[in-house]
Amino acid sequence: MTNRTVLKVDDLRVAYGGIQAVKGITLEVREGELITLIGANGAGKTTTLKAITGTLPNCRVDGHIEYDGKPLKGLHSFELVQRGLAMVPEGRGVFTRMSIHENLLMGAYTRNDKAGIADDIEKWFGVFPRLKERSAQMAGTLSGGEQQMLAMARALMSHPRLLLLDEPSMGLAPIMVEKIFEVIRSVSAQGITILLVEQNARLALQAAHRGYVMESGLVTMSGEAHTMLDDPRVRQAYLGEG
Numbered sequence: 458m459t460n461r462t463v464l465k466v467d468d469l470r471v472a473y474g475g476i477q478a479v480k481g482i483t484l485e486v487r488e489g490e491l492i493t494l495i496g497a498n499g500a501g502k503t504t505t506l507k508a509i510t511g512t513l514p515n516c517r518v519d520g521h522i523e524y525d526g527k528p529l530k531g532l533h534s535f536e537l538v539q540r541g542l543a544m545v546p547e548g549r550g551v552f553t554r555m556s557i558h559e560n561l562l563m564g565a566y567t568r569n570d571k572a573g574i575a576d577d578i579e580k581w582f583g584v585f586p587r588l589k590e591r592s593a594q595m596a597g598t599l600s601g602g603e604q605q606m607l608a609m610a611r612a613l614m615s616h617p618r619l620l621l622l623d624e625p626s627m628g629l630a631p632i633m634v635e636k637i638f639e640v641i642r643s644v645s646a647q648g649i650t651i652l653l654v655e656q657n658a659r660l661a662l663q664a665a666h667r668g669y670v671m672e673s674g675l676v677t678m679s680g681e682a683h684t685m686l687d688d689p690r691v692r693q694a695y696l697g698e699g
């Protein structure tokens with residue numbers, strides 16, 4: 458891990474019409490870090506990720522977002538991927554009528570190094586063995602957890618330097634949630650920088666280096682993840698402890 462800043466969000470404010478969903482947040486992600494953004498439903502986490510990727514049409518977005526030392530504004534999704542930024546949205550969005558293998562090829566659409574792409578498919582199959590076993594299967598026939606894994610593997614095929622994950626554990630059975638977190642740790646261990654939005658605060662803080670808590674559009678707490686796990690306010694509000 459280095460001290461190089463990959464992503465810097467400064468005084469970000471987002472309004473949906475009259476609703477101020479994000480009210481001036483500042484956060485930083487450094488190279489190699491796994492950062493988690495936790496908070497209750499409606500706190501503004503997804504809106505923050507969408508502001509980073511510029512996928513908030515018809516919204517007022519103010520503040521400054523810098524990726525790799527340059528402003529991130531007005532870029533087409535193709536340019537974001539070329540600059541090494543990949544997002545796995547809530548709800549996954551895999552191509553249901555394509556096979557797992559075809560989905561992975563789609564993830565590499567900005568690349569033209571055929572041999573490298575084939576090597577990467579094998580590499581990610583090593584991290585996601587369930588996908589390898591089902592390589593020819595239509596993505597739409599996979600379970601929710603398997604689709605989540607596929608969405609992550611597809612995003613990784615673009616060679617991201619920063620991976621944004623929106624609620625990867627959402628709606629999954631506990632056993633699958635554990636598996637998804639294992640995979641997130643393993644991707645992080647490969648040196649890929651990750652910004653993880655999660656409602657499962659315990660698992661997210663256990664996996665992350667640092668964390669930010671969002672409440673009603675504001676960052677109300679931040680720090681080392683292991684310190685936050687011991688913080689009485691976090692324990693009471695997000696870990697379900699008295």
Ligand code: ATP
Pocket residue numbers: 473476478496497498499500501502503504505656
């Ligand atoms: P969740 O876990 O439900 O995704 P979140 O922390 O990601 O929660 P956001 O989805 O960012 O929260 O929502 C923040 C606020 O913005 C909420 O009050 C929500 O109702 C509002 N909001 C989100 N999307 C829209 C939209 N398209 N139009 C109007 N208001 C919206």
